């Protein structure tokens with residue numbers, strides 16, 4: 001039986017004009033969106049689109065996916081590889097930036113194209129494409145006993161089918177010094193049907209401790225079906241953390257960030273990181289000054305219990321750890 005989440009991926013909207021019509025938006029947004037999507041196409045799944053406000057060009061969810069003219073600007077300091085992925089490559093599809101952890105680029109596919117994505121220019125064609133291709137990366141991990149955590153990333157690893165992921169998890173569990181398996185994914189937020197019993201089975205089915213890091217930037221991204229999907233993961237005993245990116249026009253107010261943190265902790269998902277925007281070409285219009293980010297974190301601290309305030313961090317290419325801003 002074909003899983004419904006795969007149908008949702010197939011039926012995702014790829015044409016700006018179609019998205020604009022579906023949300024009753026002004027038709028004149030279409031032409032700039034078409035031009036700006038040339039190198040990084042629009043891709044938005046329907047379950048996510050249903051959470052957007054109709055007729056509102058400044059909807060915080062829409063802003064994350066609709067290409068805009070500003071993406072074509074080339075301001076100084078914005079590059080194609082802002083976080084130093086290229087120099088962190090150990091082998092095709094395997095990155096190591098920090099000690100004890102290695103990150104597998106399992107696929108280039110995502111369930112959504114976030115316009116601010118720091119990997120929007122990543123050369124995914126050079127990464128492994130099938131379970132056999134992963135072996136080189138697994139061999140590199142096996143050769144380095146200092147690595148105790150494997151991170152499945154991408155793209156989004158959960159765009160792959162569970163059979164393949166279960167096989168990958170089994171092969172990683174066979175590496176004696178690995179202790180944890182972390183998954184970085186936006187799929188439980190974008191397409192909640194992706195949280196299948198097969199997914200929970202392989203995540204919990206090896207000797208490795210599973211950890212899932214999801215990615216929501218605004219409370220409106222979490223509707224009832226998303227909440228149920230997150231509950232299913234937490235109920236299975238999987239620690240679930242959330243990372244967000246501080247984005248102009250999306251979540252750059254204390255109210256938006258506090259609402260998101262409250263929604264997450266009510267669902268037993270811990271706010272983990274609030275990232276300062278990585279300065280990737282095409283995303284300058286999303287940048288929020290660090291001074292404002294610090295003010296926002298201060299307001300969050302005054303309103304929320306300490307566990308509900310994420311760490312405000314900035315990734316610095318080549319650094320041994322993320323720089324904690326607050």
Ligand code: SF4
Pocket residue numbers: 109110111112113114117118119120154155156186
């Ligand atoms: S889901 Fe993650 S990797 Fe994919 S486009 Fe969004 S931010 Fe980038």
